């Protein structure tokens with residue numbers, strides 16, 4: 001009997017990490033292709049075409065490419081504290097960046113995915129890399145995206161102790177949909193945070209990430225939102241400014257798109273204001289010598305819900 005009880009306790013302990021959070025698959029992804037397929041957004045495209053085409057152009061659809069296709073993870077594996085000599089040495093821990101840039105890798109990838117990514121980054125930056133090798137490496141990295149399922153499942157519940165973890169095969173949105181017509185995701189449940197700033201704050205950062213053996217700091221914008229916007233009387237949610245409705249649906253471009261210089265410029269000129277006040281006068285320093293003087297007061301203000309730029 002005693003042996004049995006110990007067995008039961010052991011089973012519970014072993015089962016806990018498996019029930020970690022969000023989507024569960026029979027096996028974790030061993031390759032980039034497997035991981036991309038598990039979280040694929042194209043399965044949502046046929047019915048949510050507008051949202052898909054907005055998302056496709058967004059920074060969230062290219063979280064390892066940065067601005068203008070820059071492959072920003074190269075310095076991580078080449079010259080940071082996480083650098084490796086040989087791509088084979090890479091593990092998921094080589095990329096603390098995955099916490100926000102690719103959360104599905106933390107949840108559902110094996111170290112071999114980090115090795116394959118590092119091989120692509122080495123191939124791209126090799127001195128003698130041909131154009132074809134570079135293009136292939138880039139195409140591989142581009143498959144890793146913050147997809148519909150990352151936001152509408154993995155990141156949809158923050159207060160898990162009370163609300164439970166995101167369930168397998170369920171989507172989370174603004175409302176309950178009892179019979180969602182997708183083959184794999186037949187239910188949509190209302191998420192408590194989808195329209196709340198805390199949803200974005202999970203990735204948009206408050207400061208250094210101390211949980212890593214070598215703490216990294218990237219996005220800090222959510223900190224700025226809390227300490228320099230809400231505290232000054234601001235009350236808009238991120239979504240209200242960044243996901244305004246287009247044809248009745250929340251805009252998934254979630255701009256700015258820094259690759260679109262024209263649109264970014266227009267957005268900035270709308271939201272940054274230069275207020276100039278001038279006063280011209282003459283200074284009678286000595287009888288008969290009038291010196292022309294001018295006072296110029298400038299004030300630059302902006303309407304964003306946080307400092308810009310961030311980071």
Ligand code: HEC
Pocket residue numbers: 043044045046047048148149152171172173174175177180181182183185188
């Ligand atoms: C076969 C068509 C179809 C597919 C495929 C599909 N959806 Fe839907 N989805 C719908 C319809 C129709 C509704 C609206 C249901 C309603 O309003 O009652 C909906 C509703 C939703 C909602 C809730 C809307 C809200 O207001 O919050 C979310 C979130 C959602 N879908 C996400 C997805 C994601 C993510 C995928 C891919 C994994 C997907 N859908 C695939 C047809 C589809």
Ligand code: HEC
Pocket residue numbers: 059066067072073076095096097098099100101202203204205206209216217218219220221258310311
């Ligand atoms: C706390 C979450 C978080 C972590 C951890 C994180 N990032 Fe970021 N990173 C973001 C977010 C969110 C943005 C975009 C928003 C911004 O710049 O304010 C971003 C932007 C960037 C950018 C600029 C690209 C662009 O399009 O603006 C680079 C480069 C970058 N991160 C590299 C890294 C690297 C390399 C690591 C790991 C060493 C890392 N980040 C870790 C959240 C994070």
Ligand code: HEC
Pocket residue numbers: 059060062063064065066067100101103146150151155199200201202203204238239242243254255256257
């Ligand atoms: C899963 C993590 C995650 C979530 C959740 C998330 N973001 Fe991001 N976001 C990122 C990362 C990573 C980038 C940077 C991608 C890149 O390298 O260009 C980014 C880029 C952006 C950008 C483009 C500007 C830039 O610096 O790249 C905006 C705007 C943005 N996010 C706003 C939001 C808003 C608003 C929400 C909430 C509705 C949100 N994000 C939710 C991770 C996330």
Ligand code: HEC
Pocket residue numbers: 041044045048051052055060146147148149150151152173174194195199239240243248249250252
């Ligand atoms: C960066 C996180 C993020 C990604 C990626 C994302 N969504 Fe959303 N989605 C949201 C948020 C946040 C809302 C709620 C916005 C609001 O109502 O203000 C939302 C709302 C929706 C809605 C309801 C829209 C409405 O206005 O009624 C649908 C449907 C939806 N998403 C489908 C998708 C599909 C399909 C994809 C992939 C092509 C996708 N989402 C990718 C964060 C995301």
Ligand code: HEC
Pocket residue numbers: 197200201204221222225236237238239241242255256264265267268271303304305306308309310311
């Ligand atoms: C009151 C409206 C407003 C609110 C609220 C708001 N933003 Fe912004 N955001 C803006 C404007 C305006 C810009 C500047 C556009 C530009 O840079 O082209 C911006 C820029 C950004 C950028 C690009 C930053 C950079 O480095 O240039 C990111 C990322 C972002 N917002 C995310 C968020 C997130 C996440 C939240 C919530 C925590 C949020 N925003 C709340 C209006 C808002």
